[in-house]
Amino acid sequence: MATGWNSSLRLAEAELTEGHLVVAGKTYRSRLLVGTGKYRDFAQTRAAIEASGAEIITVAIRRTNIGQNANEPSLLEYVPPSRYTLLPNTAGCYSAEDAVRTLRLARELLDGHDLVKLEVLGDPQTLYPNMPQTLEAAKQLVRDGFKVMVYCSDDPIQAKMLEDLGCVAVMPLASLIGSGMGILNPWNLQLVIDRVGVPVLVDAGVGTASDAAIAMELGCDGVLMNTAIAAARDPVRMASAMKQAVEAGREAFLAGRMPKKLYSATPSSPASGTIAPSQPKAA
């Protein structure tokens, strides 16, 4: 697949940052971001996060249980903000207003932490982003001092609009949230990567390790996933697979893949010096 002008910029940038991911001025060694939903328990959540090597961890914001088990363990005891960069999300929000309120609560909850994942959903069947509401929420959040990583469609024009509004990373879906359908439209992702200067991360749709590698080979700066790990038969092992896939995909991108050639096979071994062809045997 052809790469545009921004891919060479990304390669140059990769040298400057020694291959690390830089989001909102902070450097991360891992390009894999993981969620904390759908695990069997907090111990498994923690084990999977450790195996993934991820440093940025998404959490959701929900009403607290009142009048139930006062000693119920808290997610934050297992994923301490002192060790990880937490990324509170707005999952479940269908309007800009609800998303903004949710992230103001998150910032209060996390002692002023301002790096957030904005997602404004269109409908509960597809969880596809509602882009007009996403753009509106991004505008308000940036004005309010948040550093916004934003879940969005793979439309290169609107992804650029989000960057222009001041978002610190754009995160197009590769396929529907939780679907595990993989990278359905690499061409659109390529267009987003080529047009957007801030980090581009695939958020949603990855099902297995090769999907993550493909995203990284396209030139994505990172991959965010939850279900692909949590819903695997062995989540901790899949977390390790994803870590390696993201690293391998990144290495392949930096190495620069060979061009795809249809009908121009070239042998890897010397064409000359082969032994004499066998003679047809007499009947």
Added chain:
Amino acid sequence: MIRITVNGSARAFEQPLDIGALLATLELTGKKVAVERNGEIVPKSAHGTTLVLDGDRLELVVAVGGG
């Protein structure tokens, strides 16, 4: 008597109380909880000085697993 809504459920109290006292009543003292009152954040530093009034809508939230 004041009637308020906490996380979608109706509750009644004999007299107005501040957010800190409300959290104590709900056995949430010391828990990592963020408070929104009528759509506005109530910072932790103001829990002791912000009164809950009749008709208030409160949201008390925590971090949970999610993607």
